[in-house]
Amino acid sequence: MLGPFDLHAIWRALPYLLLDGMRFTLTLTALAALGGLALGTTLALVRLTAAPILAALVAGYVNLMRSLPLVLVIFWFYFLVPYVYQWLSGGSRPVAVGAFWSALVTFTLFEAAYFSEIIRAGIQSIPRSQFEAGSALGLRKAQVMAHVILPQVLRMMLPVLLTQTIALFQDTSLVYVLSLTDFLGAASKIARRDGRLVEMYVFVALVYLVVCVLASRGVGALQRRLTPAPSVALRR
Amino acid sequence: MQYRWDWRIFWAPSPEGQSTYGDMIVAGLVTTLFLTCITALLAVAFGSLFGLLRSWPDARLNRLAKTWIELFRSIPLLVQLFLWYFVLPELLPEQAGNWLKALPNAPFLTAALAIGLFMSARFAVMLAAGISALPRGQLDAALALGLSLPRAYRHVVLPRVFRNLMPTLTSELINTAKNTSVALTIGVAELTARARAVQEFSFQVFEPYAVATACYLSINLVITLAMRGMERRLRVPGYLTA
Amino acid sequence: MNPCIRAAGWLVFALLLVPAFASRAQGSQGTIQKIKETGTISVGYRESSMPFSYLDDRQQPIGYAIDICKHVIEALKAEYNLPNLKTSLVPVTSSTRIPLLANGTIDLECGSTTNNADRQKQIAFGHSYFLTKSTFVARKSSRLSTLDDLKGKTVVSTAGSTNIVQLNKANAEKGLGINVIAANDHAEAFLTMETGRAAAFVMDDVIIASFVASSKDPSAFAVGTHAFSLPEPYGFMLRRNDPEFRAFVDKTTARFYATAGPALYSKWFESPIPPNGINLALPMSPQLKRAFARPSDSPDPTSY
Numbered sequence: 097m098l099g100p101f102d103l104h105a106i107w108r109a110l111p112y113l114l115l116d117g118m119r120f121t122l123t124l125t126a127l128a129a130l131g132g133l134a135l136g137t138t139l140a141l142v143r144l145t146a147a148p149i150l151a152a153l154v155a156g157y158v159n160l161m162r163s164l165p166l167v168l169v170i171f172w173f174y175f176l177v178p179y180v181y182q183w184l185s186g187g188s189r190p191v192a193v194g195a196f197w198s199a200l201v202t203f204t205l206f207e208a209a210y211f212s213e214i215i216r217a218g219i220q221s222i223p224r225s226q227f228e229a230g231s232a233l234g235l236r237k238a239q240v241m242a243h244v245i246l247p248q249v250l251r252m253m254l255p256v257l258l259t260q261t262i263a264l265f266q267d268t269s270l271v272y273v274l275s276l277t278d279f280l281g282a283a284s285k286i287a288r289r290d291g292r293l294v295e296m297y298v299f300v301a302l303v304y305l306v307v308c309v310l311a312s313r314g315v316g317a318l319q320r321r322l323t324p325a326p327s328v329a330l331r332r
Numbered sequence: 333m334q335y336r337w338d339w340r341i342f343w344a345p346s347p348e349g350q351s352t353y354g355d356m357i358v359a360g361l362v363t364t365l366f367l368t369c370i371t372a373l374l375a376v377a378f379g380s381l382f383g384l385l386r387s388w389p390d391a392r393l394n395r396l397a398k399t400w401i402e403l404f405r406s407i408p409l410l411v412q413l414f415l416w417y418f419v420l421p422e423l424l425p426e427q428a429g430n431w432l433k434a435l436p437n438a439p440f441l442t443a444a445l446a447i448g449l450f451m452s453a454r455f456a457v458m459l460a461a462g463i464s465a466l467p468r469g470q471l472d473a474a475l476a477l478g479l480s481l482p483r484a485y486r487h488v489v490l491p492r493v494f495r496n497l498m499p500t501l502t503s504e505l506i507n508t509a510k511n512t513s514v515a516l517t518i519g520v521a522e523l524t525a526r527a528r529a530v531q532e533f534s535f536q537v538f539e540p541y542a543v544a545t546a547c548y549l550s551i552n553l554v555i556t557l558a559m560r561g562m563e564r565r566l567r568v569p570g571y572l573t574a
Numbered sequence: 575m576n577p578c579i580r581a582a583g584w585l586v587f588a589l590l591l592v593p594a595f596a597s598r599a600q601g602s603q604g605t606i607q608k609i610k611e612t613g614t615i616s617v618g619y620r621e622s623s624m625p626f627s628y629l630d631d632r633q634q635p636i637g638y639a640i641d642i643c644k645h646v647i648e649a650l651k652a653e654y655n656l657p658n659l660k661t662s663l664v665p666v667t668s669s670t671r672i673p674l675l676a677n678g679t680i681d682l683e684c685g686s687t688t689n690n691a692d693r694q695k696q697i698a699f700g701h702s703y704f705l706t707k708s709t710f711v712a713r714k715s716s717r718l719s720t721l722d723d724l725k726g727k728t729v730v731s732t733a734g735s736t737n738i739v740q741l742n743k744a745n746a747e748k749g750l751g752i753n754v755i756a757a758n759d760h761a762e763a764f765l766t767m768e769t770g771r772a773a774a775f776v777m778d779d780v781i782i783a784s785f786v787a788s789s790k791d792p793s794a795f796a797v798g799t800h801a802f803s804l805p806e807p808y809g810f811m812l813r814r815n816d817p818e819f820r821a822f823v824d825k826t827t828a829r830f831y832a833t834a835g836p837a838l839y840s841k842w843f844e845s846p847i848p849p850n851g852i853n854l855a856l857p858m859s860p861q862l863k864r865a866f867a868r869p870s871d872s873p874d875p876t877s878y
Contacts, residue, residue, distance in 0.1 A: 112633065116633070160549075163506070163510075163548060163549055163552045164510065164545060164548050164549075165510040165511065165512075165513035165514075165524060165548065166510075166513075167513040167514060167516065167524050168513060168524050168527070168541065168544055168545065168548065171524070171527075171528060171531075171541060172538075172541050172545075174670070174674075175537045175538070175670075175673045175674070175677055176538070176677075178677040178678050178679055179335060179677060182678075188603050189603055189608065189678055190676075190677045190678035190679075191678060192612075192614075192616050192662075192678050192679050192680070192681075193679060194662065194664070195664060195665065198679075266406075266407075266408035266409070267408070269408040269410045269411060270408075270410055270514070272410060272517065272758075273516070273517060273758065274667075274670065275621060275665045275666070275667050275670075275758070275759065276665070277633075277665075280408070280410065280411060284762075285621065285629065285633070285761075288622070288761040288762070288764075288765055289629075289631075289761075289849070291789075291790055293418050293419065293422070293765070293769070294418075294419050294422050294423070297411065297414050297415055297418060297419050298415070298419060300411055301407050301411050301412070301415055304406060304407050304408055304411060305403070305406045305407050307406075308405070308406035308407070309402050309406050312402070312405075312406065335676075335677075347692075347739040347742070347743065348739065348742035348743065348746065349742055349743055349745070349746025349747065417771075418765075418769065421769070421770075422769070429770075430770060433769065433770040433771050434770070436728075436753065437753070438728075438771065439755060439771075517758065519730065519755035519756055519757060519766070521756070525733075525756065528669055528733065528734075529669075529733065529734075529756065531669070531673065532668070532669045532672075532733060532734035533734075533739065535672055535673075535676075535693075535695075535696040537673045537676075537677075
């Protein structure tokens with residue numbers, strides 16, 4: 097019914113797939129990762145240092161996000177964000193938020209929960225003595241955190257953060273449920289228009305496979321550089 | 333242009349026939365639970381197999397397991413689901429393809445398989461990591477006592493690894509339950525899909541999603557408590573575990 | 575962390591969210607005011623509602639409903655002296671269109687939305703611009719034509735459409751044991767039927783006709799004889815309780831239908847259309863002629 101595998105169909109669709117689709121996916125991934133990291137670090141700091149009620153609130157948020165399927169969260173935010181904007185800005189009507197911004201807000205808020213857990217684990221693994229040494233040197237708490245602790249945490253946790261970003265890169269494909277044109281969305285549209293399902297989905301799978309395998313291997317290499325010999329030596 | 337909350341909609345009759353909107357959500361929840369169970373079984377079975385092979389002292393089996401893990405981990409779940417659902421039947425001989433398409437509940441079965449295999453890679457990684465974290469001396473000691481390699485794994489390595497992995501296992505099971513929601517893209521009427529259907533027909537957006545949210549939180553709670561109970565029952569006196 | 579504290583955290587968080595958008599009760603401002611302030615009008619379009627609202631081969635939305643909306647936007651620019659009014663195009667699906675209209679993401683939906691009484695409780699419709707009945711399409715080889723033929727089969731329709739409601743209703747009332755699958759949009763639904771994943775696709779006959787015509791082999795499909803409904807009107811959606819915008823749209827479209835309606839109809843239904851140059855060759859129905867002569871937003875099929 098669908099005919100033989102047609103490489104030409106992919107070739108013809110390539111500009112659209114890459115310029116529209118992949119650009120959307122990569123922009124969304126990059127901005128959501130940066131936003132998620134910033135917000136996630138803030139959440140982790142609040143959770144570890146702020147008043148118990150505030151910390152519990154943040155913990156509630158993080159656990160809630162981590163307990164829900166991303167598809168459901170995407171639906172929630174797609175319809176909720178305009179009302180929240182209205183509330184924040186005190187306006188008299190919901191604010192129109194474009195599809196891209198809505199997706200960006202969703203993924204940023206969702207990923208922030210995961211990033212905050214990574215950062216929190218990192219901070220907790222730093223020996224207490226470093227905090228004490230910092231304050232003994234006359235640094236304020238915030239200074240110790242900013243200049244002593246966080247740089248180490250980010251460096252130590254970089255491989256985990258990058259692995260999470262690769263997962264985010266894959267998860268952005270779920271904007272399909274909102275009919276947005278990410279890489280998969282673009283391929284789906286072409287696939288249906290031209291009746292080239294097999295070619296398009298196989299091509300999309302291969303691109304994701306290659307990108308993610310290379311990225312994961314890169315992260316693996318980075319991890320070995322950041323943590324040389326000791327971990328191996330300890331294991332034997 | 334305010335949002336008007338109306339929680340009574342769950343008792344209102346749905347346009348689908350004799351049931352109410354509340355019934356729709358319940359039916360979705362049942363499908364999600366069912367799908368989660370089948371998916372989790374598949375994921376644990378394949379995950380255990382390939383996790384074991386990944387750590388087995390045999391280079392070829394190692395590579396095989398590594399390929400399996402990389403393959404299923406590096407393609408987004410949604411794309412894998414489409415490959416199984418739309419692409420596979422076209423690649424098979426025509427008769428086999430048609431048989432596959434005509435299966436009753438084809439979307440459900442496809443989703444169970446796709447999500448199960450996707451999660452199996454994560455279970456395999458978890459198991460392999462658990463095995464390599466175990467002090468090597470344990471396996472050596474078992475082998476020195478004259479146990480064969482399979483027996484050493486069966487009686488010494490795996491029992492300890494599984495106990496150590498209980499917390500990670502819990503969170504991966506929760507992930508499995510969460511990932512079943514992706515099945516809505518191929519038409520499985522699971523919880524999120526039904527919540528969306530209630531939204532479409534009742535025009536109340538947030539109530540159905542709020543109830544679905546509460547359902548997912550309850551599923552998490554049940555899994556967490558069940559696993560905690562199991563952990564307690566399996567605990568070996570004298571071992572320090574979390 | 576202690577599970578009790580965790581649960582309490584969730585609860586507090588949820589409680590914080592609720593008043594966020596539940597407590598503000600004040601008068602709503604109209605769409606015209608919003609358009610003037612923001613300098614932008616957001617229009618929702620469909621990706622595969624051919625020939626009403628769909629993507630051409632450069633992935634730009636085109637279609638019969640899009641043309642009518644473009645005319646409305648041009649009239650807006652002239653009437654309110656907004657030469658720089660920007661149009662932002664938002665893709666919507668059957669399941670997202672109504673909430674997106676309500677939450678302000680779109681101001682006007684130009685697609686193929688059936689105007690019915692249930693929906694009129696939530697949103698308003700402009701004057702009807704087409705009427706179509708709900709039926710089904712199947713592969714010719716499966717020889718399905720009546721409702722009874724669908725007994726025990728897997729049948730697909732689009733999530734959030736009136737068609738899937740009618741299908742479910744018929745299924746429940748007659749005890750047909752049909753396994754209903756909900757697809758994300760029309761194209762996915764047709765694909766599900768075309769590839770054999772479902773025996774039939776329940777949809778408005780005009781949408782079915784355009785999918786069949788643009789498929790690789792139109793002769794491979796047969797349209798069922800069963801109608802799930804009378805010809806129901808299509809209209810574009812506006813927010814409710816917005817008399818100023820509503821009046822403007824009605825005034826503009828009434829004049830447009832009377833003067834340019836038939837020509838526009840013939841451009842999309844009786845001539846070759848992009849992207850593949852198919853011609854639906856669908857003459858104008860007497861109901862639509864009446865609807866053009868006496869513009870109406872009535873959801874009642876018998877009033878046309």
